[in-house]
Amino acid sequence: MSSPLFTIFIPTYNRAGLLPRALSSIEAQTDRDFEVVIVDDGSTDDTAAVVAGWKAGVDFPVTYVKQSNQGKHAAHNKGLELATGRLFFNLDSDDRLLPDTLERIRRHWESIPEAERERFAGVEGLVESMDGQRLLTIPYPHNPFDASFLDVRYRLGIGGDKKHAIRTDIACRFPYPVFPGERHIRPSFTWKRISHDYVFRCVNEPFQQVEYQAEGLSSDRFRLRMRNPRGFQLYYLEDVTVHRPWLSRRQLRRSMVDFIRFSFHAGDGLFRQGRLVHCDPLWLMLLPAGFGRLLVDRYRLRYKKGYKANRKESRN
Known part of the structure; x- marks a missing residue:
């Protein structure tokens, strides 16, 4: 059998109550040329039963795999190993697709002339609120708009x-990259790497309706960063080395300070840091600022209400 055009990938962790919303939106797709890959990142609720019941009643391929809790980025890597579709689409377990999402993505992808398609990584769109009344991200300057993530984010300042x-x-x-004991790395880590060779066909159309959960990854950014210093160190190291031409002076300074900050959190001293950035003069100049951020972090971890309790809970 030929491979489907789409792999719809769902990473999930203890979202049995919300998962049916995402699954129902897949069933409603007008384009049926897809498979579904679900990676359960160590759920302790009824996720497996929810997926099994749903899988028994649908007429398209569904692959479900459960792994130990390693983080969404590790689940993403596993999903890619299992995918057979030519286009890989990530649907978070608490979000949902619009009924014609895949149909519109296909149309935009096929509108790119085949002779030019090799330089395109895929098709990118926007997100909106669950009621469909509000865009939750900044639109592109033109529709369609062909650009890399680095150009969109840093040269045009389009975030979201x-x-x-x-x-x-x-x-x-x-x-x-997966670091032992760490369960998060910023999603844009790979988007930036891909940007050096490929662009996306960007369109001002919503592809997903999203609902940001109170207990989601972005609910406590400080705690998330403190638990994953190696991932953040590498993220900012590539900013100040590999992606440097795209950053403004201000952005470069901020990334260098954060590189120093997370290097200390990761246990890397001055010698190791200097080797990683090739003794960049900017690194030498900003060492005091980076060390100052480290001291502020340690103060917050030790004295601010909630953080000591949160750290204790994370160890249990």
Whole structure:
């Protein structure tokens, strides 16, 4: 059998109560050329039963795999290993697709001339609120708009959540790094790497309706960063080395300070830091600022209400 055009990938962790909303939106798709891959990142609720019941009643391929809790980025890597579709689309377990999302993505992808398609990583769109009344992200300056993530984010200053279908062969070449004991790395880590060679066909159309959960990854950014210093260190290291031409002076300074900050959190002293940035003069100049951020972090961890309790809970 030929491979489907789309792999709809759902990473999930203890979202049995919300998952049916995402699954129902898949059933409603007008384009049926897809498979579904679900990676359960160590759920302790009824996720497996919810998926099994749903899988028994649908007429398209569904792959479900459960792994130990390693984080969304590790689940993403596993999903790519299992994917057979040519375009890989991430649907968060608490969000939902619009009924014609895949149909519109196909149309935009096929509108790119085949002779030019090799330089495109995929198709990217916007997100909106669950009631469909509000866009929750900044639109692109033109529709369609062909650009890389780095150009969109740093040269045009267009931020906000975006959703894309990416070529599976490209995504497989850029897996997320996984550090022992850490369960998060910023999603844009791989988007930046891909930007050096590929662009997206960006369109001002919503592909997903999203609802940001109170207990989601972004609910406590400080605690998230403190628990994952190696991932953040590498993220900012690539900002100040690999992606440097795209950053403004202000952005470069901020990224260098954060590189120093998370290097200290990760246990890397001055010698190791200097080697990583090739003794960059900017690193030498900003060492006091980076060390100052480290001291502020330690103060917050030790004295601010809630953080000591949160750290204790994370160890249990």
